[in-house]
Amino acid sequence: MDDISDNTALMQLSRDRRLAARVVAGDERALRQFVDEYFPRLYRYAHHRLRNPADVDDVVQVVLAQAARRLETYRGEATLLTWLIRICRHEISRQLHRDTRDSDLMVPFLNDDLLRSVVESIEVEGGSTPEADSRRLELIGLIQTALDQLPERYASALEMKYIEGLNSIEIAELMQISDEATQSLLARARRAFKEVCGEALHTALQV
Amino acid sequence: MNESERKDEEDSDISLLLKLAGPREKLPQELKQNWESVFRQELKAAAKSRQSRRRKWIAGVAATVAFCALLLNFIPHSPAPEPVTMVRVSSLSGSAAMTGVDGKTTELEKGMHIATGSLIETGSDSRVGLNYGGYSLRIDINSRVTLHASAVHLVSGQVYASDAVQRIGLTQLNITTPQGSVRDIGTQFTVRVSAEGTVATVRQGIILVDTGASEFQIEAQRGSAARLWVNNMGEVQSTQVSATGENWRWIYALVEPFELEGKSIYDFLQWSVSETGGELVFSRASDELYARRVLLHGSATGLDPERALLTVLEATDLKAQRQGDTLLVSSRR
Incomplete structure (x- = not known):
């Protein structure tokens, strides 16, 4: 850090x-x-x-x-x-009745290569087998938990941009900050998101 | 790969992950209320347990404290200053009077500042809305209320209190009655005093009712209000009543009309929830964006906030649904 x-x-x-x-x-x-x-x-x-x-x-x-x-x-x-x-x-x-000695899921850091390989594995796993569905659900849980680890403003900004498809001007309007501040916020949010969900995804997808 | 291409790729990767995950689920209001209740009870139990642990320690130092207190009695000191609470008439229906501490009676006017210690009396056709230390305090017909700096004493009649306004100075509203006191914990509630006793009804949040002999915490439930009745013998009964409708309509007689023309749907919705209680929640960020961008035209004068909500949204692409304490706004499409 x-x-x-x-x-x-x-x-x-x-x-x-x-x-x-x-x-x-x-x-x-x-x-x-x-x-x-x-x-x-x-x-x-x-x-x-x-x-x-x-x-x-x-x-x-x-x-x-x-x-x-x-x-x-x-x-x-x-x-x-x-x-x-x-x-x-x-x-x-x-x-x-599980063993509670598991290590923390939220260990930073997701580097660019790892992020890419995780994404590629999602793209390859397009089919709907029970195993793929189960992995997908696990992954969704991990991503959402990672979002929850971020400050709420970061998580909301990422959701608005990537899930709802709003542009930075629209996000700026909703968050009542300038466009420039929004872009800076998004950059920090992306970095924080990569940090917190890195190892969790790595473990889950065994890449 | 150059910096720009790397950023684009990273952007699309994060986008893919987040799209896969979808929006985070919202905590159902009912669960939130139940859990909050559990959490509060446990906090209270933990506080009691701490107090009991401290008792032994306190006993050990009691003699020292008593000695110090004795010493302090010999040292001259000035009394703590009386807190200052700003009180202003924000709305008025009919004519009502105020009697100051000097015994002089004055007819109330909108915008007038009221000195603490004054008695306000309403007649059979008058109601008064006050900004009391940042709280919205509304006095119903045939009521007598004395305004102190740290409490409102309801002698007879009915008052409604809401913390929806930005509070200045006051952190908690305390309404005293002949049968005890009612304290707010971030809420909207009414207190009525009659010859039979005191009735406290909360439609949002929690209030603490202290009868002198015991303290009761009553909490509004999903979609309904909680009511506690204390009679002159100190006996207590509780019931559930509707959180909207006729029992609450009198408070809207004192609502300052919302000037619709040129305001956004968002401003209107905020006003509506501040009057009717609850939290404004949008299904999607794009719905909120729409509400912030679209400006309204026309007038809603004469409509109370419950009716105005239905009428105004009818002309837009949004619809609203009340779910317990939440006003959920979503697109019609």
């Missing part, structure tokens, strides 16, 4: 520490922010791994109960999202 990334990560950790402390102290706005920011991400994380809506509901309720009880012990060693996902992963593993 370069200096800028290091600083960004430190700022994120510091902001997460403050947010957790404010939630524990009973600050209503902080609680609202916590709910709006992290509940949808936990939902998607659990949903991609469990599929059954009832299981997702059960697991996330347990995760949130544990998180509420342990939040006062959060010291900002990892981001709040990573901290929550660890609890969630442990709970899912417990539910599925």
